[in-house]
Amino acid sequence: MTSKARKRVVLPTRPSPPTVEQILEDVNGALPSDPVFTSFAPQVLEELPATQENKDPEAERERQYQQSRSYVAMNHRLQIACGLLKQKCEELRQAGDSLEQDILEMKQRTLSGAQGSSCLPGVGSSGYS
Numbered sequence: 001m002t003s004k005a006r007k008r009v010v011l012p013t014r015p016s017p018p019t020v021e022q023i024l025e026d027v028n029g030a031l032p033s034d035p036v037f038t039s040f041a042p043q044v045l046e047e048l049p050a051t052q053e054n055k056d057p058e059a060e061r062e063r064q065y066q067q068s069r070s071y072v073a074m075n076h077r078l079q080i081a082c083g084l085l086k087q088k089c090e091e092l093r094q095a096g097d098s099l100e101q102d103i104l105e106m107k108q109r110t111l112s113g114a115q116g117s118s119c120l121p122g123v124g125s126s127g128y129s
Contacts, residue, residue, distance in 0.1 A: 027064045036071045 018026075030036065 024061065027061075027068065036068065
């Protein structure tokens with residue numbers, strides 16, 4: 001047997017992380033309807049500090065930062081749940097395949113048992129030479 005040599009794919013270098021100014025610019029430029037700011041669970045929103053109509057820019061930045069952290073945490077939990085769901089789906093698929101195989105085997109045993117019991121010795125032959 002021969003093994004095929006795989007070519008190594010050279011990946012591009014990772015971009016440098018954004019600066020604090022770039023992050024703040026992105027967060028401040030986000031629309032209120034942005035999913036990052038609207039898809040939080042009610043208990044998470046209750047934990048965030050309330051602001052007084054954007055009067056304190058530092059408090060607003062802190063609120064947005066906490067919202068972003070909550071979003072990242074929820075996204076991480078969602079990815080874990082997705083992986084677990086895929087795993088359970090594959091287990092169910094394998095169990096279904098195994099069940100189908102067992103059903104086929106049982107049908108074959110039943111059919112071979114029914115055919116064997118209907119063939120009685122001496123039926124259809126005279127027994128005389």
